[in-house]
Amino acid sequence: MDLFRRLPQLFVGLFLYGVSMALMIQSDLGLNPWDVFHQGLSEVTGVSFGWIVLLTGIPVLLLWIPLRQRPGFGTVANLVVVGFAADAALAMLPEGGSIPARVGYLVGGMLLNGFATGLYIGSRMGPGPRDGLMTGLAARFPRISLRIIRTGIELSVLGAGFLLGGTVGIGTIAYAVAIGPLVHLFLPKLTVPLPRSRDLESTTVR
Structure with a gap:
């Protein structure tokens, strides 16, 4: 029965995640590292931001194979829904214009991003392609901390995105500082509890 909660939660979370990306783009104050990369590729290729999110997710997902990661x-769903949601929101949202409006977009985008992350991860239906790459590398190279792996990946895509023309600014720094605490706030409240039998089994395995 928990599937009736998990599926809607997954899709609502993914949709809102795409909307949060659009809000940060329209703020023009800086994006998270992966979206700097996505925006840079979009600027260079002329392909819409949402399609770039989808298309870059495919090779990232293929990198799971040597890492022996299994997609859920x-x-x-993450691969498909987030990009289309971002494009739909970008088509409807007006540009920020004034500084207060742009700051509002930025703050709203970050808050919504943290909430949406809690929703889709909390549905327990599998990580997104980029999150899975990070956790897969951490499992493959256990001597390297997850924090170092994540930092390495994000600095790489940030640098590449900046060179391609993606927007780096105060929003990039604000996101880096705020997203961890926001997910920490929302995720425990939004995580679907495991059935008792599975919960006991997972405890035994540990």
Whole structure:
């Protein structure tokens, strides 16, 4: 029965995640590292931001194969839904214009991003392609901390995105500082509890 909660939660979370990306783009104050990369590729290729999110997710997902990561239903849904949601929101949202409006977009985008992350991860239906790459590398190279791996990946895509023309600014720094605490706030409240039998089994395995 928990599937009736998990599926809607997954799709609402992914949709809102795409909307949060659009809000930060329209703020023009800076994006998170992956979106700097996505925006840079979009600027260079002329392909819409949402399609770039989808298309870059495919090779990232292929990198899971040597890492022996298994995608879940949520992984595939993430690949498809987030990009289309971002494009739909970008088509409807006006540009920020004034500084207060742009700051509002930025703050709203970060808050919504943290909430949406809690929703889709909390549905327990599989990580997104980029999150799975990070956790897969951490499992493959256990002597390297997850923090170092994540930092290395994000600095790499940030640098590449900046060179391609993606927007780096105060929003990039604000996101880096705020997203951890926001996910920490929302995720425990939004995580679907495991059935008792599975919960006991996971405890035994540990």
